[in-house]
Amino acid sequence: xxIDGSSAVITGGSSGLGAATSRELAQAGARxxxxxxxxxxxxxxxxxxxxxxxxxxxxxxxxxxxAFLTAEKQHGIxxxxxxxxxxxxxxxxxxxxxxxxxxxxxxxxxxxxxxxxNCVRLAAASMAKLDPExxxxxxxxxxxxxxxxxxxNVGSVAYAxxxxxxxxxxxxxxxxxxxxxxxxxxxxxxxxxxxxxxSLEQRAANKMLNDILSxxxxxxxxxxxxxxxxxxxxxxLNGEVIRLDAGIRMAASYSD
Ligand SMILES: NC(=O)c1ccc[n+]([C@@H]2O[C@H](COP(=O)([O-])OP(=O)(O)OC[C@H]3O[C@@H](n4cnc5c(N)ncnc54)[C@H](O)[C@@H]3O)[C@@H](O)[C@H]2O)c1
Numbered sequence: 102x103x104i105d106g107s108s109a110v111i112t113g114g115s116s117g118l119g120a121a122t123s124r125e126l127a128q129a130g131a132r133x134x135x136x137x138x139x140x141x142x143x144x145x146x147x148x149x150x151x152x153x154x155x156x157x158x159x160x161x162x163x164x165x166x167x168a169f170l171t172a173e174k175q176h177g178i179x180x181x182x183x184x185x186x187x188x189x190x191x192x193x194x195x196x197x198x199x200x201x202x203x204x205x206x207x208x209x210x211x212x213x214x215x216x217x218x219n220c221v222r223l224a225a226a227s228m229a230k231l232d233p234e235x236x237x238x239x240x241x242x243x244x245x246x247x248x249x250x251x252x253x254n255v256g257s258v259a260y261a262x263x264x265x266x267x268x269x270x271x272x273x274x275x276x277x278x279x280x281x282x283x284x285x286x287x288x289x290x291x292x293x294x295x296x297x298x299x300s301l302e303q304r305a306a307n308k309m310l311n312d313i314l315s316x317x318x319x320x321x322x323x324x325x326x327x328x329x330x331x332x333x334x335x336x337x338l339n340g341e342v343i344r345l346d347a348g349i350r351m352a353a354s355y356s357d
Pocket of ligand 1: 112113114115117118136137138139158159160184186187188248290292294295
């Protein structure tokens, strides 16, 4: 799909991978709408990009419905949806204090999985109404999984479950939406230098760096955004989960 002149929604676009994606797509000529809970950063970035910020909880039905309507009024139906909103609290299944809190598990699933599903279903229903163009995509949807969905380490059970589910949705979504010429791809990032990664303890972060093959460094958010751009522009990519991870296979544990 051609990015120039298109309308794009980026969830989690106020920070990290979503912010870099918002910049990349705006630079390529898209009208960008940032959906996020972080108002200050989101508004600042949206105004730099001549885009719009919409305060939105991706996992809340009415909040996301309102957000898509607001974005649509300003920019028209979104042809691009990039889901980057996510959270990553860590906890083991059993701790000295007792079992993993059920509420923590439910909250991670709510934001990472339900939030992704919620935005996909709303965006896809609108994209499907767009006039078909010969040999062209009606829309492209890109979800963010994680390498933790395949090789989750100690303490990531809820996060890993949410991200494995995001990966697992990719093919059935692509199959459901093929009749509308909407492509669906997921990216599974390794370690990227964002506020989320910064919340890891320094020693754990250093240990993780040792398991990256090459280049032995964290990914930078614009490198994620570049892949988003390529997926949008390359019509042959569909129904696939792409690891973007410099070859990392996470070890069982990064804690002491
Ligand atoms: N950084 C990494 O190393 C890494 C690795 C693998 C996967 N990921 C995934 O990439 C995505 C982006 O992560 P990041 O590193 O940029 O993190 P980040 O914390 O910098 O950005 C996440 C954004 O999501 C927003 N958000 C959280 N809950 C929300 C909700 N309910 N509704 C709307 N917005 C919400 C936050 O406000 C924030 O702006 C996440 O899904 C994360 O799980 C990140």
